[in-house]
Amino acid sequence: MIPLTGYTDRLSAALGERIAFKVSSTAAGPYRASLARIVHADPNPAGPGVKVEDLADRFSIEHPSRAQPLHLGSYARVDGAAALRLSGPLTVAVLIWPTRAAPGEQCVLSRWDETTGAGWALSLGPGGVTARIGVPGGAPLVLATGRPVTLRQWYRVWLVADPAARALRGGQAALGGGRREEVSASLPPGARLDAAAPLLVGARLAPGAREHFNGKVEDPLLLAGAAAAPEALVLDPLLPLEGLVAGWDFSRSIDGLDVVDVGPHRLGGRLVNLPTRAVTGARWTGREMCWRHAPREYAAIHFHEDDLYDAGWATDFDFTVPENLPSGAYVMRLAAEGHVDELPFYVRSPRGRPRADVLFIASTYTYQAYANHARGNTDAAFRVRMAAWGAYPHNPDDHPENGRSTYNRHRDGSGICYSSRLRPVLTFRPRYLTFLDARGSGLRHYSADTHLLDWLEAHSIAFDVVTDEDVDAEGVALLTRYTTVLTGSHPEYHTARTLDAHQGYLDGGGRLVYLGGNGFYWRIATSPTVPGVIEVRRAEGGIRAWDAQVGEYYHALDGAYGGLWRRNGRPPQQIAAVGFSAQGLFEGSPYRRQPGAEDPRAAWIMAGVDDKVIGDFGLSGGGAAGFELDRADPALGTPAGAIVVASSEGHGPSFVVVPEELLSHISTVSGEKPARLLRADMTYVELPGGGAVFAVGSITFCGSLSHNRYDNNVSRILRNLVDRFRKARTKGAA
Numbered sequence: 068m069i070p071l072t073g074y075t076d077r078l079s080a081a082l083g084e085r086i087a088f089k090v091s092s093t094a095a096g097p098y099r100a101s102l103a104r105i106v107h108a109d110p111n112p113a114g115p116g117v118k119v120e121d122l123a124d125r126f127s128i129e130h131p132s133r134a135q136p137l138h139l140g141s142y143a144r145v146d147g148a149a150a151l152r153l154s155g156p157l158t159v160a161v162l163i164w165p166t167r168a169a170p171g172e173q174c175v176l177s178r179w180d181e182t183t184g185a186g187w188a189l190s191l192g193p194g195g196v197t198a199r200i201g202v203p204g205g206a207p208l209v210l211a212t213g214r215p216v217t218l219r220q221w222y223r224v225w226l227v228a229d230p231a232a233r234a235l236r237g238g239q240a241a242l243g244g245g246r247r248e249e250v251s252a253s254l255p256p257g258a259r260l261d262a263a264a265p266l267l268v269g270a271r272l273a274p275g276a277r278e279h280f281n282g283k284v285e286d287p288l289l290l291a292g293a294a295a296a297p298e299a300l301v302l303d304p305l306l307p308l309e310g311l312v313a314g315w316d317f318s319r320s321i322d323g324l325d326v327v328d329v330g331p332h333r334l335g336g337r338l339v340n341l342p343t344r345a346v347t348g349a350r351w352t353g354r355e356m357c358w359r360h361a362p363r364e365y366a367a368i369h370f371h372e373d374d375l376y377d378a379g380w381a382t383d384f385d386f387t388v389p390e391n392l393p394s395g396a397y398v399m400r401l402a403a404e405g406h407v408d409e410l411p412f413y414v415r416s417p418r419g420r421p422r423a424d425v426l427f428i429a430s431t432y433t434y435q436a437y438a439n440h441a442r443g444n445t446d447a448a449f450r451v452r453m454a455a456w457g458a459y460p461h462n463p464d465d466h467p468e469n470g471r472s473t474y475n476r477h478r479d480g481s482g483i484c485y486s487s488r489l490r491p492v493l494t495f496r497p498r499y500l501t502f503l504d505a506r507g508s509g510l511r512h513y514s515a516d517t518h519l520l521d522w523l524e525a526h527s528i529a530f531d532v533v534t535d536e537d538v539d540a541e542g543v544a545l546l547t548r549y550t551t552v553l554t555g556s557h558p559e560y561h562t563a564r565t566l567d568a569h570q571g572y573l574d575g576g577g578r579l580v581y582l583g584g585n586g587f588y589w590r591i592a593t594s595p596t597v598p599g600v601i602e603v604r605r606a607e608g609g610i611r612a613w614d615a616q617v618g619e620y621y622h623a624l625d626g627a628y629g630g631l632w633r634r635n636g637r638p639p640q641q642i643a644a645v646g647f648s649a650q651g652l653f654e655g656s657p658y659r660r661q662p663g664a665e666d667p668r669a670a671w672i673m674a675g676v677d678d679k680v681i682g683d684f685g686l687s688g689g690g691a692a693g694f695e696l697d698r699a700d701p702a703l704g705t706p707a708g709a710i711v712v713a714s715s716e717g718h719g720p721s722f723v724v725v726p727e728e729l730l731s732h733i734s735t736v737s738g739e740k741p742a743r744l745l746r747a748d749m750t751y752v753e754l755p756g757g758g759a760v761f762a763v764g765s766i767t768f769c770g771s772l773s774h775n776r777y778d779n780n781v782s783r784i785l786r787n788l789v790d791r792f793r794k795a796r797t798k799g800a801a
């Protein structure tokens with residue numbers, strides 16, 4: 068656990084709005100919290116260095132330290148079950164699809180009171196299914212079938228206890244006529260089934276939730292009576308089961324956190340730590356691929372021992388944005404006993420009152436998708452650099468307790484499809500290094516985007532900042548107030564609403580400067596009922612960290628088809644003029660000037676730039692065109708009249724064409740040779756509505772801006788763009 072860290076309830080706020088800070092500090096004494104503004108977050112001594120404006124005079128407090136815990140692992144909690152009074156025989160049955168062989172017990176279903184030692188639990192252990200019965204004042208009775216289950220296969224498992232007959236049975240049967248195992252034992256005299264405790268699906272309360280289950284669970288049910296053949300029990304809302312006490316139909320409310328009991332007591336429950344819904348269940352036939360079309364085929368929930376949603380920390384203090392605090396990137400700097408952490412947030416201009424004509428959209432959805440991305444690359448050499456540069460000292464490789472990213476897998480091997488920002492996010496910090504970059508700083512995302520913010524300051528260009536979430540919430544009206552909208556280095560993740568806002572802005576005459584690569588790529592879902600979370604399904608194709616399982620391509624949160632926007636009919640080229648074409652290691656190459664640079668419509672972009680080679684320098688991979696490259700392609704939506712003013716070249720052997728452009732190892736969708744697609748196109752296009760797009764098509768572009776004290780051909784090109792775009796007016800601009 069990191070000694071001093073925290074998170075905020077929101078990522079941006081305007082004048083008069085309040086941000087809550089949730090802090091955990093293990094220090095003995097109080098910590099100090101003070102405001103600072105982030106200008107440049109790159110600690111590389113070869114660049115301008117870290118620039119932070121200390122604003123402790125605007126906000127500084129001391130607060131007593133308290134440690135706040137992090138609890139990984141998802142489960143469903145049914146508090147209403149605590150009031151159940153069941154004295155006779157009990158049958159507990161449930162379908163499971165286990166995904167992880169663990170040394171300990173993984174609890175599927177339980178009603179357990181650790182303080183009295185009463186209750187029952189149905190679990191999976193190394194020796195198969197386990198039935199546990201509480202014996203207050205003594206050791207519990209634990210009965211195992213002794214036969215391990217096969218992972219990723221459906222089983223019905225059960226526990227049947229009859230206190231009067233002093234009999235206990237536990238069993239498992241593979242679905243589809245597979246092997247059945249049942250064992251029995253005598254219940255000891257003091258055994259007590261009935262516990263005044265909540266029922267948990269996927270964990271056991273002892274006293275906190277533990278023994279988390281890894282895998283899918285479907286149709287858990289409780290029956291009053293000792294069923295002779297529990298494997299034959301079927302939860303069907305249309306055919307009520309004799310003696311049903313409770314049965315949870317997970318095909319209800321798939322888009323939320325509630326679990327619905329179809330039994331007589333309506334013992335509804337609530338999911339904790341966001342297990343995955345909209346997953347194929349035991350009844351899935353393949354006839355439908357969307358859970359909305361056949362919900363009972365999607366009646367399973369996939370629990371993971373390492374799920375984390377809202378860390379749930381208490382608020383230590385609030386900060387209200389005061390008058391005359393310029394829009395920008397800020398941090399709350401926490402310090403105690405030699406430990407420091409800086410929690411980022413953005414200050415917006417006052418509502419309805421832009422204070423600049425240039426807007427930077429912080430790619431917070433992308434920052435969130437990568438939140439706590441453990442890359443396994445923190446070797447000794449990387450750690451030496453982190454220490455030598457005074458970089459952010461913590462890395463997700465060392466801190467699984469904060470949960471991981473949508474670029475990681477769960478411990479059971481399944482892909483992580485949700486990411487919450489309501490937890491400490493180590494990758495979202497100033498001075499955070501992502502790569503041991505041989506020729507540069509190795510920054511990405513939040514810190515990399517300060518290359519642009521620093522450049523704006525160095526050129527005295529006033530700007531406002533909003534986040535992806537702001538654009539999602541407020542739409543095109545938020546953008547039309549500005550003549551010029553700038554993206555960061557990697558605006559990769561978008562909702563339908565953020566795409567609509569960009570499109571509407573351009574249609575209305577807005578001017579977009581897309582300063583990244585692999586932008587506008589993945590579709591994500593959000594939901595007001597699960598705030599602070601994004602969902603991504605890595606469906607079909609694209610550069611993927613894992614593959615969504617067949618039949619699980621539709622988001623749980625909004626029911627939409629997940630995956631690439633290109634597979635949803637909206638390729639990046641439609642908005643950004645360019646789209647993902649090639650990827651390699653974090654290495655940058657230069658662009659070469661193209662004939663389009665002499666086109667009278669675009670010649671002004673190169674004013675003052677006579678060089679044939681552009682951007683053969685920089686703090687990101689050593690060159691302006693690198694890592695992830697986008698190209699123009701009219702077949703994918705690059706607007707008519709687009710002009711390529713420069714294209715990159717000379718990419719190293721690590722660069723490959725992205726999968727969605729390949730038909731085979733030698734042929735491509737476009738019909739061009741694969742090697743031709745290894746390029747970024749610096750592209751300019753004027754749109755029919757008076758709008759315009761300038762795209763660089765490279766993640767590493769902004770790393771070149773500060774070279775030679777901000778006097779270089781990359782810097783000059785961006786300056787030409789911003790100067791020109793700012794002079795134009797946007798319909799509806801302030």
Ligand SMILES: [Fe+2]
Nearest residue numbers: 557559585695
């Ligand atoms: Fe990415």
